[in-house]
Amino acid sequence: MLSILLILLSTILMPGVIAKTKAILSSRKGASILQPWFDIFRLLKKGSIFADGSTFIFQIAPIIGLSVLIGALLMLPISNVSGALIHFKGDFLLFIYLMGLGKFFLIISALDIGSGFEGMGANREALYGMLVEPAFFMIIATLVLLTGQSSFQSIFGHFNLDIISSVLFAILAFYILLQFAMVEGSRLPVDDPKTHLELTMIHEVMILDNSGFDLALIEIGNKLKMALFATIIANIVLSLVNVPIYLSIIIYIIIAMGFAITVGLAESFKARLKLTYNSQFILTISSISVVIFLMFLILENNL
Amino acid sequence: MITFYILIFAISILYFSISVNIRSYINLLGVQGILLFLIALSGLKDFHIFQLIFVAVETLVFKGIIVPRFLLNVAKKNRVTNIKNFKLRRKMKGFYLILTTVLVYLITLLLGYTLKNDFLNVKYFSTGITAIIMGLLFIIINKNITVHIISFIVIENGVFLMALAIGNEMPMLVNTAVLLDLFVSVLVLGVFFNKLTYQFHDDSSDKLSSLKD
Amino acid sequence: MIYSYLIISLVCIFIILLLNNKKLTHAVVYLFGFFQIYFCYELYTHPERCQNEYFSVDSIGVLFTIILAVLSLVAAVHYQKYETLHKEDIRSVKIHNAVYIGFNAALVGVYLSGHYGLLWAFIEATTLTGATLIYHDRKKIVLEAVWKYVFACSVSITLAFTGILLLSVAAQEIKLSELSFELLAQNAQIMNPVWLKAAFIFILVGFSVKMGVSPMFNVDIDAKDVSPFPIGALFSSVLLNAGFLAIYRFYSIFKDTEMGVWMNHVLVIASVLTLLFASAHLLKAKNYKRLFAYSSMEHSGLVLIAITLGKLGILAAFLHLTFHAVVKSGLFFQIGQVIRLNQGKKEAITGYFYQNPLGGFILLFGSLAIMALPPSGLFISELLIFKSLLLQQNGLIIVLIFSLLSIIFYALLTSVFKLLFYPSTTEKVIVKPKTYWLENLLQLFLLGLSVYFGLFQSQFLIDLIQASL
Numbered sequence: 001m002l003s004i005l006l007i008l009l010s011t012i013l014m015p016g017v018i019a020k021t022k023a024i025l026s027s028r029k030g031a032s033i034l035q036p037w038f039d040i041f042r043l044l045k046k047g048s049i050f051a052d053g054s055t056f057i058f059q060i061a062p063i064i065g066l067s068v069l070i071g072a073l074l075m076l077p078i079s080n081v082s083g084a085l086i087h088f089k090g091d092f093l094l095f096i097y098l099m100g101l102g103k104f105f106l107i108i109s110a111l112d113i114g115s116g117f118e119g120m121g122a123n124r125e126a127l128y129g130m131l132v133e134p135a136f137f138m139i140i141a142t143l144v145l146l147t148g149q150s151s152f153q154s155i156f157g158h159f160n161l162d163i164i165s166s167v168l169f170a171i172l173a174f175y176i177l178l179q180f181a182m183v184e185g186s187r188l189p190v191d192d193p194k195t196h197l198e199l200t201m202i203h204e205v206m207i208l209d210n211s212g213f214d215l216a217l218i219e220i221g222n223k224l225k226m227a228l229f230a231t232i233i234a235n236i237v238l239s240l241v242n243v244p245i246y247l248s249i250i251i252y253i254i255i256a257m258g259f260a261i262t263v264g265l266a267e268s269f270k271a272r273l274k275l276t277y278n279s280q281f282i283l284t285i286s287s288i289s290v291v292i293f294l295m296f297l298i299l300e301n302n303l
Numbered sequence: 304m305i306t307f308y309i310l311i312f313a314i315s316i317l318y319f320s321i322s323v324n325i326r327s328y329i330n331l332l333g334v335q336g337i338l339l340f341l342i343a344l345s346g347l348k349d350f351h352i353f354q355l356i357f358v359a360v361e362t363l364v365f366k367g368i369i370v371p372r373f374l375l376n377v378a379k380k381n382r383v384t385n386i387k388n389f390k391l392r393r394k395m396k397g398f399y400l401i402l403t404t405v406l407v408y409l410i411t412l413l414l415g416y417t418l419k420n421d422f423l424n425v426k427y428f429s430t431g432i433t434a435i436i437m438g439l440l441f442i443i444i445n446k447n448i449t450v451h452i453i454s455f456i457v458i459e460n461g462v463f464l465m466a467l468a469i470g471n472e473m474p475m476l477v478n479t480a481v482l483l484d485l486f487v488s489v490l491v492l493g494v495f496f497n498k499l500t501y502q503f504h505d506d507s508s509d510k511l512s513s514l515k516d
Numbered sequence: 517m518i519y520s521y522l523i524i525s526l527v528c529i530f531i532i533l534l535l536n537n538k539k540l541t542h543a544v545v546y547l548f549g550f551f552q553i554y555f556c557y558e559l560y561t562h563p564e565r566c567q568n569e570y571f572s573v574d575s576i577g578v579l580f581t582i583i584l585a586v587l588s589l590v591a592a593v594h595y596q597k598y599e600t601l602h603k604e605d606i607r608s609v610k611i612h613n614a615v616y617i618g619f620n621a622a623l624v625g626v627y628l629s630g631h632y633g634l635l636w637a638f639i640e641a642t643t644l645t646g647a648t649l650i651y652h653d654r655k656k657i658v659l660e661a662v663w664k665y666v667f668a669c670s671v672s673i674t675l676a677f678t679g680i681l682l683l684s685v686a687a688q689e690i691k692l693s694e695l696s697f698e699l700l701a702q703n704a705q706i707m708n709p710v711w712l713k714a715a716f717i718f719i720l721v722g723f724s725v726k727m728g729v730s731p732m733f734n735v736d737i738d739a740k741d742v743s744p745f746p747i748g749a750l751f752s753s754v755l756l757n758a759g760f761l762a763i764y765r766f767y768s769i770f771k772d773t774e775m776g777v778w779m780n781h782v783l784v785i786a787s788v789l790t791l792l793f794a795s796a797h798l799l800k801a802k803n804y805k806r807l808f809a810y811s812s813m814e815h816s817g818l819v820l821i822a823i824t825l826g827k828l829g830i831l832a833a834f835l836h837l838t839f840h841a842v843v844k845s846g847l848f849f850q851i852g853q854v855i856r857l858n859q860g861k862k863e864a865i866t867g868y869f870y871q872n873p874l875g876g877f878i879l880l881f882g883s884l885a886i887m888a889l890p891p892s893g894l895f896i897s898e899l900l901i902f903k904s905l906l907l908q909q910n911g912l913i914i915v916l917i918f919s920l921l922s923i924i925f926y927a928l929l930t931s932v933f934k935l936l937f938y939p940s941t942t943e944k945v946i947v948k949p950k951t952y953w954l955e956n957l958l959q960l961f962l963l964g965l966s967v968y969f970g971l972f973q974s975q976f977l978i979d980l981i982q983a984s985l
Binding site: 418420421423435439442448451455458459462465466469475476479480482483486487490491495496498499502503511513514516 | 633636637640644647656657659660661662663664666667670671673674675677678680681684685688689694708710738741742797800801802803806
């Protein structure tokens with residue numbers, strides 16, 4: 001229970017912190033931290049418009065997109081604070097595939113509209129989603145390998161290697177998961193959220209025709225996704241230390257905000273990659289995580 | 304700790320596959336030199352102290368500092384910045400090279416496991432062979448002579464890693480690998496590369512095509 | 517004894533670098549050449565004096581060292597005449613002669629080393645010294661060939677080192693502490709063949725650049741093309757022997773184990789590919805130095821397939837190498853004269869026989885000898901090779917090799933006859949041939965050697981080779 005509340009808290013705070021970081025780094029004062037939520041409330045009050053040739057898929061896709069993320073939310077624990085609401089063996093697979101299900105429905109709803117822009121966006125989203133998926137899988141697979149458990153709750157409870165290996169693994173996992181979150185959350189350098197040229201968008205152009213309530217659901221989903229990845233990183237760090245609950249809550253908040261500030265920093269100092277180099281960049285991230293997994297495989301002398 | 308260094312060595316080969324600038328190649332070469340220094344220090348425990356100092360100094364000073372500095376000077380003199388003249392489609396070159404690296408690494412790991420040798424340290428072995436094969440691929444795909452030399456040093460780094468894998472029993476071999484580096488790099492880089500760039504004013508290997516039947 | 521040889525070579529190098537007179541440097545090289553002949557005599561009569569923990573004297577090493585001693589002296593004579601005519605400056609002559617002595621010393625190290633790592637280090641030394649020897653003129657095309665030679669040799673020798681590392685993994689399994697040939701030969705049967713197979717592939721590919729066979733032959737051909745002709749002659753004869761020895765040491769240790777059949781298959785593939793490429797290039801070659809360089813490649817291919825054919829084949833391989841070294845260097849020396857008489861052009865030379873009858877005779881006789889026609893010793897070695905091949909009854913290989921050899925025969929002889937006997941179509945300029953009696957004498961001597969040892973089966977040679985079987 002407590003973990004769900006904490007993740008929702010970080011969902012509320014994180015997008016604002018990212019935007020504020022970017023603003024401060026460009027010598028502006030920036031909007032208030034809750035400004036993205038004011039935008040969402042404005043959208044929630046409006047009605048939706050559906051395109052003429054679209055079918056029921058276009059109407060149910062945003063709902064599916066948000067509900068799978070809430071389902072995924074229920075499966076994440078926070079290491080020293082509280083357990084997950086739903087936990088069973090192999091639930092990390094369900095976690096990632098729920099997110100995949102949401103993405104799948106968004107893609108086919110974009111194709112459902114029948115406009116060229118959305119089709120192009122669906123195309124790109126599908127490719128980059130496919131290329132970046134091994135990154136997350138391999139990091140979680142390394143964790144499964146190291147601890148021998150296969151549920152999020154038990155992985156993050158049992159994580160004790162010798163201190164040097166775990167610190168090193170935490171650094172590597174942080175790097176990979178940061179890149180992964182920035183690709184999945186449609187951030188620079190793969191996808192610029194501030195661009196207004198449709199031919200250069202990836203995620204934004206896919207949801208171009210969604211409006212009002214549906215758009216609000218999709219936006220809430222995006223923010224929730226970032227918070228979920230921040231929680232996984234916080235879990236890896238928290239399972240290394242053995243501290244009482246209130247200290248863990250404080251550490252968790254610090255890590256979530258630190259993650260948001262890092263994303264803001266990383267976005268401010270990068271430019272958007274040429275689209276033809278995007279697939280190479282994403283494949284690099286996946287390959288590095290595959291190599292990490294293989295190396296830890298040798299370390300444990302398993303096969 | 305050594306596992307971590309070898310892991311970063313393997314990741315540096317991945318970054319070699321996607322580099323576009325000569326400067327990034329040279330920086331990666333310096334990083335590999337420093338990594339080999341750290342691996343040599345922590346891996347060769349049974350060595351005589353002087354041999355260890357010799358190996359350590361050679362990797363750190365020579366491969367980590369002197370060679371990249373020299374190559375950077377030559378690249379600046381010839382105003383070479385971008386690596387040009389690929390043979391594959393330029394835009395997809397990094398993509399395929401990364402796939403190849405991971406595939407080669409996976410295959411050598413599987414080979415290492417099926418052989419099940421007590422004396423074979425699989426992590427050194429597979430990273431070394433990946434470095435050798437990818438170095439050869441970089442030589443084939445690129446047409447700049449500076450990149451050829453850099454890839455040759457990558458091959459030598461791979462050979463040095465493999466020599467470290469069995470180095471504790473046969474110190475002569477590690478010494479020979481180090482001396483190979485020193486002599487061949489000094490002759491190849493220092494003497495002939497200088498003459499070549501002086502005469503041809505360019506480091507593209509297209510200019511070297513007048514010897515025919 | 518071997519240490520004193522190495523020390524004397526170092527001393528000679530220092531002396532040459534300090535001298536300032538061309539004739540004196542040549543004199544030092546001749547002195548070193550005579551010392552080498554004395555050293556060979558010492559090796560032949562008292563081999564046990566030269567054994568120590570790193571070097572081992574066996575009869576193959578002695579044979580190759582004798583060939584080296586004879587040929588290097590002849591090449592030094594030719595080089596003196598070459599640089600006199602080209603009016604080289606003192607600095608390049610000094611460097612060339614100093615590195616020449618280093619090259620000889622490195623080759624003797626290769627022939628006599630008893631330890632695989634040491635063999636590899638000496639071959640590395642031959643790369644370095646050989647590259648300096650090739651870079652004699654200062655033209656762009658020479659620099660290009662030298663760069664390619666140095667680079668490809670370095671990469672190949674690094675691959676060969678990988679092979680040696682794999683061999684040492686196999687050796688470590690059975691707790692050997694060093695890679696000396698006797699220890700390996702004693703323990704050959706119990707080593708793990710997986711490592712040995714991988715090591716053999718790497719070693720074959722790595723040392724193929726020195727021998728001039730299939731995977732990496734191009735740079736060797738280029739090097740022989742642009743180098744001064746005495747160096748080209750040495751590359752075709754003694755360096756080829758060194759590369760062969762590096763591969764043969766490995767092969768001879770493991771040929772009786774379960775790997776032997778597999779190694780034979782690999783060598784057959786390599787040699788057929790070599791012959792294929794040699795025949796293709798020979799049909800196209802117009803430059804006469806490249807013509808004889810490709811002919812060397814063809815003979816290396818034949819030697820590679822000869823060693824797979826059992827004891828008779830190995831005897832034939834060594835005979836072939838000996839005679840080939842002698843005849844090919846004679847041919848290279850004569851081609852040098854041809855080029856000199858045609859104002860430094862290397863192609864489109866015709867009617868040489870009419871210009872210089874004695875040189876033409878040497879060239880004619882030498883090419884017939886290199887194509888293994890009867891009076892030469894190569895006829896005997898090729899006859900033995902063919903006999904062993906036919907006894908093996910492998911039809912496809914026999915057909916392939918014979919057809920490729922016929923193509924090579926045709927290509928080589930048409931080019932040589934064009935060189936010798938075509939009447940020149942340009943205006944006949946009567947050039948007074950500037951040949952030196954010493955050069956001609958030496959070349960005749962070399963050809964005569966091959967004929968003599970071929971016709972009168974020299975007991976000395978057969979004993980020497982049989983001692984190693």
